[in-house]
Amino acid sequence: MPPDDGRQLTTPQAHYPYPKEVWTPSGGWWTRPKNWASNTIVAVVGIGLATYGVWRVSARNEQRHIAPTKPIPSARWSPQAAALGVRKE
Template identity: 90%
Template sequence: MGGGAHYPYPKEVWTPSGGWWTRPKNWATNTVVAVVGIGLATYGVWRASAAREERHIAPTKPIPSARWSPQAAALGVRKE
């Protein structure tokens, strides 16, 4: 059970991802760096989007962006 051993593969093949059964030593650090980078980019886009959000009339139903939009208080949607 378990599929057996790894089969022989050509050693002269080069791939950008590292080839067959790669397991780099610093995979955890690379993962943390990637997650932090994606998080920072998402936060920046979120803040820029919230700052530029504009509604010409107040929404009839509650919407999530009313919690963080600076314009929601001016429209009377959010009480401060």
């Protein structure tokens, strides 16, 4: 315990003073927009759609010149896997 020097412990204030002229892309100090949940859903759906699009392009353009020596996940969806004899159809 620290020595008692006569000061009382007080609870911290809700917000300390901060500069009002600072701009931040995230909204600044203690931001909590009312529509944060819908913004989060929109962002997650957007990221999911972008990921799906990149995955589709990657799967369509994947080429293997030699059959892999061990099972790989992309053999399940690659159209070339059946031609190489990796996947049985």
